[in-house]
Amino acid sequence: MKRLFVVLLAVGLIAALSMPVLAADIKFSGAYYAAGYLERNRALTDPEKATQGFYAQKLRVNTIFKVSDGLSLVTRFDVLDKVWGQGRAPADTDDRTTTAGTKLKENIEFSRAYVDAKVGPGNLRVGYHGSGTTGTAFADTEASAGVIRYYYFNGPWSGYIGYEKQQEKEWSSNYTLTGTKADNDYDQWKGSIYYKWATGDAGLGYTFYNDKTGNTSAPAGAGQDNYYKRQKFNPYFRGTFGSLYLEAEANYQMGDYISYNQAGYTNVSLGGWNWYAKAQYTMGPVYFGGQYAYVQGDDGATKDKYEGGVKSGREYKPCLIFLNSDLDYWAGSLGTNLTYNGYSGQGAENFTLYQIFAGIKSIQKLEFFASYSMMTLNQKTTYSSIATDGSLASKTYVDDKIGTEFDITATYKIYDNLTYMIGYGYLWAGDAFKGTSSTNTIGNDWLLMHKLTLNF
Secondary structure, X not given: OHHXXXXXXXXXXXXXXXXXXXXOEEEEEEEEEEEEEEEOOOOOEOOOOOOEEEEEXXXXXXXXXXXXXXXXXXXXXEEEEEEOOOOOOOOOOOOOEOOOOOEOXXXXXXXXXXXXXXXXXXXXXXXEEEEOOOOOOOXXXXXXXXXXXXXXXXXXXXXXXXXXXXXXXXXXXXXXEOHHHOOOOEEEEEEEEEEEEOOEEEEEEEEEEEXXXXXXXXXXXXXXXXXXXXXXXXEEEEEEEOOXXXXXXXXXXXXXXXXXXXXXXXXXXXXXXXXXXXEEEEEOOEEEEEEEEEEOOOOOOOOOEEOXXXXXXXXXXXXXXXOOHHHHHHHOOEOOOOOEOOOHHHOOOOEEEEEEEEEEXXXXXXXXXXXXXXXXXXXXXXXXXXXXXXXXXXXXOOOOEEEEEEEEEEEEEEEOOEEEEEEEEEEEEOHHHHOOOOOOOEOOEEEEEEEEEEEO
């Protein structure tokens, strides 16, 4: 009898303690992919280097813990983000990176955790939140940052204002307060307004950047007032009009690149822009269209102004090889003498891209897609380094032809949430990849890949 009483008491205690947890409404969403890559000549050298082949995968899980009406805790984490067959990374490293630079997120790694609370006519979000995305995928680099934002919703209108902490420099690496780096932080203040209708949306984003983390390439002893203190304006539009779909986006920045607090040095201002447009027309199972992207590069003739810096973004993936941040994440930069990388550095700058594409959904679950792209440099003479007087030194590339690329893919929908894609891409490298020396030799690159993607 006593044993039965003890068992019933234990069950009751467990049930009582579990009630607050069970009362919370928990929702999961996310994505998983496993991809295989076989690439011939990523360095774009002649003679060609050895072919590289590997499998990689990534699992991302979003969770929403609904505590009560109007109050939630939102988190996101990645699991087993790695190349198949590679061992464990060294212990106690922040991003679990090997000496080869390969990321090995073998355990749960949280990137977001924030409170979403209904306050007044809108929502207040505080914590590590998504950052770096507005409008279309062009110029977007999805990241996470410490955020305080207030969102307002009123029918078709919405918007937000907020503050973001990108880097904290008043704390040393062992998380103890230090006075030697006071006010060397990197902060952002943002605001956006959006309007939505049944078949599209449009908006305008604004960001003020105050980056005082320092510029190590500045002349020794020059001193600095600020680095990358600037503003960016970001209008966008996308909409469907019958059989025609259109989207466009532009980014313009202005401000200071480097401002010195010592006499005898040349201050450098900042001013540059990029823009992108895409049109797609659908006729039954067939669709076709084109896109154009212009990302300004620095004009080497202007020593006191930097026109680059507004990059294409890591979420903009126009080709299978060129600026494919998924591939770059695992395989590194494209090219040797002139490198393009869609993963690090928030995409790329100093290029123009023209692309035509077409696709057909031959049966309900199978889709074929093909594209042809042409890429050129906008500036052959462009930024190289900081000169001894603080101004911008320049370098000149051999040619402005980056190259052309042909891609073709076939995607089959196994389930509504599970797709399998196989693709082939070939890049004819232009002489711009010779860099600054005409004696350098270059070769072409091809890629064969397949990818299984699960969304849930």
